[in-house]
Amino acid sequence: MLCRGVTVDASRPLCFNQPVETEAFIALGSNLGDREQNLLRAVAEIGRLPECRVTALSSFYETSPVGSVKQTAFYNAVLKLSTGLPPRTLLTHLLRIETNSFKRTRTIIHGPRRMDLDLLLYGSEIISEGDLTIPHPRLAERRFVLQPLCEIAPQLVHPVSGITVKELLALLRSDETVVKL
Numbered sequence: 001m002l003c004r005g006v007t008v009d010a011s012r013p014l015c016f017n018q019p020v021e022t023e024a025f026i027a028l029g030s031n032l033g034d035r036e037q038n039l040l041r042a043v044a045e046i047g048r049l050p051e052c053r054v055t056a057l058s059s060f061y062e063t064s065p066v067g068s069v070k071q072t073a074f075y076n077a078v079l080k081l082s083t084g085l086p087p088r089t090l091l092t093h094l095l096r097i098e099t100n101s102f103k104r105t106r107t108i109i110h111g112p113r114r115m116d117l118d119l120l121l122y123g124s125e126i127i128s129e130g131d132l133t134i135p136h137p138r139l140a141e142r143r144f145v146l147q148p149l150c151e152i153a154p155q156l157v158h159p160v161s162g163i164t165v166k167e168l169l170a171l172l173r174s175d176e177t178v179v180k181l
Contacts, residue, residue: 022123023055024081024090025153027136027145029063029116035075036060036181038102042115043079045097051084058148064177066142071112075181078120078148087122091132094119120145124159135159140168143176 026046030038039060047054058078065071083090094117102115120136127134135158139145146169149156154166161168 021051021082021084022125024083024087024122025078025120025149025156026081026094027076027078027116027118027120027149029074029076029118029144030114031065031072031074032112032114038115039075039077041101042097042117043077045101046079046081046094046117049083049085049090049093052090053082054079055082056080056152058151060181061144061148062179062181063144066144066176069111073177074144076144076148076178078145078152080152087119087125087127087134088129088132090122091119118145120149121156121159124157126159140172141174143169143172143174143178146172147178147180 028039028042030042032038043054043057046052056079061076063074063076065074081090085093098113098115098117102113118136119132119134120139122134125134136145139149140158140161146165150165150169154164156165157163158165158168163171
């Protein structure tokens, strides 16, 4: 057997291609329909993506809506994903899940939705490309994201600020209501 120019015994290969995986964190939110069922279904759909394994899931939280649109409370959670997909491909899959599986239409900015999936972090990468910004630009401003993220990854360091999620949560000044279910 020839492997990168080195002859080896075929019973003991010295090289092999193993996919490189990255830890990504995804926020989930729902305030239409059966909010809990929507979150569970989204977790299952994300877990079925190619080259993806859900490795952690926060508790579910009932949270007050943020912004000026009057709407019902959300259920929110954060999951950790081990993935071999590049960030742009992962985002495309998340948007497809929102649209195809949950029939999301983007008619009202920050309006009610059956499912909202946000790619929060992708390893320690910093990306700013049109519709793909990592880390998520409002991650450090939202208790409904930081609290569940802190539950599963308190020592995770924000790649821009250099501050842990636990520290970001402690520094946050917000009037959001976030209640663990």
